[in-house]
Amino acid sequence: MPSVKKFQITFDCADPERVGRFWCEALGYVPPQPPAGFDTWEAYTESQPPEERGSWFTAADPEGIGSRMYFQRVPEGKVVKNRVHLDIRIGTGLVGEERLAALEAEAVRLIALGATRGQLLLADEYNESCQNMQDVEGNEFCLD
Template sequence: MAARIDLTLDAVHAPTLAVFWKTALGYVDEPAPAPFATRAEWHASFELGEDDSVDDGAWLCDPDGDGPRLAILKVPEGKTAKNRLHLDIRVSGDGTPAERWARIEAEATRLGAAGGSVLGVFDGHHVVMADPEGNEFCVAAGPAA
């Protein structure tokens, strides 16, 4: 059996990144783990210091259960270098190259309106973007159906 993975993003402000990545991926807030009714109740069970807040983290999941879970955790330092690992957001790959490129551009525009920024455009292939805290990701066509 293959291992399942979760992805974790460091953040200065986890709630801001959570809103962006829910918009980008179509993810939802992951429910609190059993037996806890809320994330706040779960967080309180760790008896952390008063400086720690449930808002220092966000936990997202694919509502269909297919994609990896995404944890977004507050860290004291800001981003200082290029990501060694990045996400690729794949839009539908069907259609002509021009149709696929139009969908890539439309998705990049949508994510720009949600707080992302374009870092580079590789015409006809992909767009390099950054989330609101500068984490790089690409928007590209997915495999044809």
């Protein structure tokens, strides 16, 4: 049985480009080059039927290591907690006040991009501190 090495993370959302550009900034990802025959994404978008324009967006790790992210427009809004979420590993190896400072600095940066802060979960005997957040459309993620 083959082992899967690459996978894509897909987000259902109302505004794929807005959510995708948030995650590009959050993770240092980039949109791909426009399709062959188009100098810009705007030119490609204008070539599509009106109902297809802005219906999807992709983001990729510029180093080709991280998973590709795909954002697709869906008609329904988010109504309940995510069953899966991303953890941005900003505090790996840090503990105590140093970890809290790293989480806070990243939270402030992402809030400036449109994220909202959730609950700060402080370290206990099993887990280090983490900061719950939401992206520009309310999708939960953690700063870990």
